[in-house]
Amino acid sequence: HWGGKKMNEAIFNIFEDIFGPEVMKKFNDAKSEVLEMENVIELKKREMNEKHEKQFSFKMLPVFTTLCSEVHKRNAQQMIETSNYSDKIKVKTGGRLTFNEELVRTRICEPVVQKIADHIQKVLKTPKTNDVETIILVGGFAESNIINKYIKDRFAGYDIKIPTDPGLAVLKGAVRY
Numbered sequence: 001h002w003g004g005k006k007m008n009e010a011i012f013n014i015f016e017d018i019f020g021p022e023v024m025k026k027f028n029d030a031k032s033e034v035l036e037m038e039n040v041i042e043l044k045k046r047e048m049n050e051k052h053e054k055q056f057s058f059k060m061l062p063v064f065t066t067l068c069s070e071v072h073k074r075n076a077q078q079m080i081e082t083s084n085y086s087d088k089i090k091v092k093t094g095g096r097l098t099f100n101e102e103l104v105r106t107r108i109c110e111p112v113v114q115k116i117a118d119h120i121q122k123v124l125k126t127p128k129t130n131d132v133e134t135i136i137l138v139g140g141f142a143e144s145n146i147i148n149k150y151i152k153d154r155f156a157g158y159d160i161k162i163p164t165d166p167g168l169a170v171l172k173g174a175v176r177y
Contacts, residue, residue, distance in 0.1 A: 002119070003141030004045055006112045008038055014107060015064070018083040019076065023067045033063045045144055056108070057098040065095070113150040120155065134159040138173075142166035 016024040028034055044058045064076040072079065077091045088103040099108070123129055135158050141147055143166055152160050163169040 002112065002116050003139055003147070004042060004144075006115070007045055007108055007141070008041055010108045010111065011041060014085065014089075014103075018079055018085055018089075019064065019068055020071065023064070023071050026067050026071070027063060030063060033061055037061055042140065045141065047144075056104045057092075057096055060091075060095045060097050062095070109146050113147050116147070117151060117154045120151070124155075132158070134161055136161045136163070136169075138163060138166045138169040140167040142169075 012024065015027075019027075040058050040061075044056060060076060068074055068076045068079050074082075077095070080086065080089055080091055080097075083089075085103070088100045090098045090100075092098055120135065124132060135151065135155055137148065137151060137160065142162055148160075148162060
């Protein structure tokens with residue numbers, strides 16, 4: 001789980017920095033809201049490219065305002081505006097959060113894609129992989145142009161393949177097996 005799940009983790013860690021561990025614990029206990037938030041983030045991650053990386057934006061669930069009011073007697077927008085992230089996350093009309101480019105790059109994308117690439121590099125250095133010429137990117141996160149570009153740049157000497165529907169490639173392979 002080094003792909004999209006790790007990006008979700010990074011976003012939830014940022015939320016914990018802003019809203020505090022008590023709010024996030026209560027949020028994590030509300031399983032349906034967690035799944036809804038992960039789905040919202042998942043859709044945004046898949047359309048990420050250099051343009052969207054600068055404007056990573058999604059709607060914050062109302063549950064955050066409710067929980068912040070219960071725990072801190074302030075709404076989520078107030079908590080964001082008075083946090084260390086006030087210059088990195090903007091709350092727009094309708095509770096839409098916009099993360100700035102630096103935050104997306106340094107706290108969400110780079111750490112995740114770097115770990116993936118480092119692991120690929122480690123595997124490619126083993127004797128059993130001396131004749132590997134092709135790397136196939138699969139899984140939902142492989143739909144993101146951010147990971148595609150990073151892997152293509154880092155492993156320029158390899159033939160990088162991305163199936164038409166990388167999110168379903170693992171499932172299709174399992175079914176065929």
